Amino acid sequence: MKESGVFSFLKVSMYGDNISIGKLSISTQAMYNFIWIIIKVIFILIVMYLIVKLGNKIINRYVSRQKDFKISLNDKRAKTIGAILKSVLRYSVYFFGIFTIITVISPKAGVTGLTFAGIGGVAVGLGSQSIIKDIINGFFILFEDQFSVGDYISIDDKSGIVESMELRVTKIRDFNGDLHIIPNGLISKVTNHSKGSIRITVDVEISYDENIQKVIEIMTQLCEDFAKENSSITQAPTVQGITNIKDNRVTIRVAGKAKAMTQWDMEMKLRREIGETLKKENIKTPYLVIKNLKGE
Numbered sequence: 001m002k003e004s005g006v007f008s009f010l011k012v013s014m015y016g017d018n019i020s021i022g023k024l025s026i027s028t029q030a031m032y033n034f035i036w037i038i039i040k041v042i043f044i045l046i047v048m049y050l051i052v053k054l055g056n057k058i059i060n061r062y063v064s065r066q067k068d069f070k071i072s073l074n075d076k077r078a079k080t081i082g083a084i085l086k087s088v089l090r091y092s093v094y095f096f097g098i099f100t101i102i103t104v105i106s107p108k109a110g111v112t113g114l115t116f117a118g119i120g121g122v123a124v125g126l127g128s129q130s131i132i133k134d135i136i137n138g139f140f141i142l143f144e145d146q147f148s149v150g151d152y153i154s155i156d157d158k159s160g161i162v163e164s165m166e167l168r169v170t171k172i173r174d175f176n177g178d179l180h181i182i183p184n185g186l187i188s189k190v191t192n193h194s195k196g197s198i199r200i201t202v203d204v205e206i207s208y209d210e211n212i213q214k215v216i217e218i219m220t221q222l223c224e225d226f227a228k229e230n231s232s233i234t235q236a237p238t239v240q241g242i243t244n245i246k247d248n249r250v251t252i253r254v255a256g257k258a259k260a261m262t263q264w265d266m267e268m269k270l271r272r273e274i275g276e277t278l279k280k281e282n283i284k285t286p287y288l289v290i291k292n293l294k295g296e
Contacts, residue, residue: 040104048097055089079149080165084142087166133185134168141165141184151194152261155180155187197234197257200267204274205249207284212242212250215283219254222277226270232262237270249286 063082140146142165147153151162153172160174170187172180206215216239227236237256244251254274258266278285 037105041101044097044100044104048093051093052090055093056086059085059089077145077148080142080162083149083164083166084138087168091167130183130185131168134183136185137187138165138167138170138184141170141187141190146190147192147194150261151192153193154191155182156189158182194260196260198260198263200237200256200258200263200270202237202254202267202271202274203243204252204254204278205286206252206278207286208245208248208250210250210283212252215278216252218277218281218283219252219274222273223254223256223270226273227256230266230269232259232266233257234259247286 059082063078147162147165149162149165153159153162155170155172158172158174158180160172160178160180162170163173163179164171168184170182170184172182174180204219206212219239223237223239227233233256235257237254240253240255242250243253254270256266256270
């Protein structure tokens with residue numbers, strides 16, 4: 001009975017020092033060498049993975065414990081340096097790992113090393129302008145402390161929280177959850193919204209019929225208590241005065257300052273407490289009056 005083409009192609013046989021798979025003949029020594037190379041490559045990949053994992057763990061431990069040292073950095077700057085160190089570690093491990101794998105795969109390691117170095121030199125030469133610019137600009141950002149991990153910044157038309165700062169790129173996540181990856185070489189103008197205290201403003205509308213002076217006194221006392229109860233407030237809110245009078249309403253503005261990244265919470269909390277206090281004191285707020293004029 002004649003074998004089908006498929007089974008004939010998959011037929012494996014051994015004779016002497018050769019292994020035959022269909023029409024393909026491979027020596028057992030070549031097969032052993034191939035399997036040994038695969039094992040070496042897998043071992044190198046595992047070592048690369050373990051080095052990156054162990055290195056990241058050591059860096060994280062340093063970042064978390066550095067505040068106990070005599071000379072320490074603030075948490076944000078320490079996290080930024082930690083992210084840079086992780087990036088340097090990762091690029092270094094990948095480079096030497098790939099170099100080692102290529103050396104293992106080729107039987108002529110010396111020629112491979114020179115060839116790989118030559119290819120690497122050409123690649124660096126072609127991309128050196130942007131890569132070097134990214135790295136140098138990244139170090140300037142770090143040493144000038146333009147921003148750190150956790151800061152709320154704006155770069156051109158992108159705004160968000162700095163999630164990571166690496167050797168070549170900066171990653172910021174906006175409030176929609178989108179992650180923006182920006183090469184450091186393209187960062188020319190940065191607005192850092194996390195430096196110093198941030199202004200908080202609450203506009204309160206009351207009925208025109210209310211005693212405005214009484215309302216201002218109530219809100220002034222509330223602002224003093226609010227500043228004492230909230231450690232995020234850096235400058236106690238004060239009643240700035242009347243900012244608008246329109247129709248049947250009067251707008252009174254309250255303004256103060258809070259720590260960076262807490263301004264939204266402080267504004268909402270202050271607005272809620274003002275509303276509750278005015279309601280408790282029976283202060284009327286403006287409402288829409290609709291008159292239905294029925295013709296005779």
